[in-house]
Amino acid sequence: MSRPRRSLITGATGGMGLACARRLGAAGDSLILVDLGQAQLDALRAELAGDAISAQGLVCDVASPDQLAKLAAVVGDGGGVDVIVNFAGLSPTMADWRRIMDVNYVGTARLLDALEPQVRPGGVAVCIGSNSSYLLEGIPAVSEVLRDALAPDLLDRLAVLDEVEEWSPALAYALSKRGVRELVSRLAAPWGQRGARVVSLSPGITDTPMGRQEYEHQPAMHEMAKLTPAGRDGTPDDIAAVVEFLCSPEGAYISGSDVLVDGGQTAALGALHR
Numbered sequence: 018m019s020r021p022r023r024s025l026i027t028g029a030t031g032g033m034g035l036a037c038a039r040r041l042g043a044a045g046d047s048l049i050l051v052d053l054g055q056a057q058l059d060a061l062r063a064e065l066a067g068d069a070i071s072a073q074g075l076v077c078d079v080a081s082p083d084q085l086a087k088l089a090a091v092v093g094d095g096g097g098v099d100v101i102v103n104f105a106g107l108s109p110t111m112a113d114w115r116r117i118m119d120v121n122y123v124g125t126a127r128l129l130d131a132l133e134p135q136v137r138p139g140g141v142a143v144c145i146g147s148n149s150s151y152l153l154e155g156i157p158a159v160s161e162v163l164r165d166a167l168a169p170d171l172l173d174r175l176a177v178l179d180e181v182e183e184w185s186p187a188l189a190y191a192l193s194k195r196g197v198r199e200l201v202s203r204l205a206a207p208w209g210q211r212g213a214r215v216v217s218l219s220p221g222i223t224d225t226p227m228g229r230q231e232y233e234h235q236p237a238m239h240e241m242a243k244l245t246p247a248g249r250d251g252t253p254d255d256i257a258a259v260v261e262f263l264c265s266p267e268g269a270y271i272s273g274s275d276v277l278v279d280g281g282q283t284a285a286l287g288a289l290h291r
């Protein structure tokens with residue numbers, strides 16, 4: 018009998034992470050759930066156990082190289098991993114610009130770097146971006162610094178760029194997620210040589226604790242949401258369904274690219290081709 022697929026989900030106790038854990042678990046995957054809090058992970062594992070879904074819960078801050086090294090060792094001891102889905106992220110109202118960049122972008126790069134040796138042939142990593150990364154022009158000088166994703170002085174180099182007048186959390190959020198898209202396109206070739214794929218998925222406004230917190234602090238989002246051609250906000254399961262597809266054999270020809278899952282909002286705002 019073949020062994021079950023092993024799928025690691027970060028930000029697993031968040032809105033999208035939970036929906037994805039339910040979907041991949043229901044499909045028979047053996048889950049490795051990663052997040053910041055042990056108590057939340059224990060509660061999630063107990064909930065999934067009720068549906069006969071087997072899951073391991075591991076505390077890890079994706080911005081911490083030491084914690085990621087430990088995570089990779091545990092994953093390696095378990096025989097590697099087939100699927101990585103990185104939902105771990107901070108929105109503009111959750112932290113200052115440095116922490117947002119460190120978790121959303123550097124954390125994604127560090128996670129992929131730490132786990133890549135543990136990815137089995139045929140494996141795939143799905144990195145969660147955001148459609149906000151399409152809503153502003155990129156800044157070439159920022160992209161240039163972000164290319165060296167694992168440089169220890171990356172945040173200090175960003176801080177002194179003349180091209181950025183002021184680093185706000187919102188700017189860092191959008192550029193961190195743009196960085197995720199650019200990272201994925203750079204990694205497709207080296208991952209392909211190992212028989213693995215790497216893709217990004219950019220959600221639009223989605224009904225999760227994060228989405229609700231942003232609505233509360235940024236009333237202008239309501240006006241933007243009215244322009245969404247789908248006529249509603251996304252649900253966590255809208256995102257999980259696409260993740261499931263990207264990780265399935267049907268998604269096997271997709272690598273290095275971004276999939277927008279935003280109900281058409283980015284297109285309606287005329288921001289698709291920046």
Ligand SMILES: NC(=O)c1ccc[n+]([C@@H]2O[C@H](COP(=O)([O-])OP(=O)(O)OC[C@H]3O[C@@H](n4cnc5c(N)ncnc54)[C@H](O)[C@@H]3O)[C@@H](O)[C@H]2O)c1
Pocket residue numbers: 027028029030031032033034051052053054077078079080103104105106107108120124145146147148219220221222223224225226227228229
């Ligand atoms: N909800 C939206 O409207 C929306 C829109 C676009 C993109 N996104 C992105 O989707 C992803 C998932 O968001 P969500 O809406 O489910 O948010 P959420 O806040 O419900 O969940 C995020 C999870 O990430 C975890 N996390 C945060 N920092 C971490 C770290 N350093 N290490 C490990 N885990 C960490 C949190 O504990 C939380 O469980 C995020 O990357 C977010 O930026 C969300």
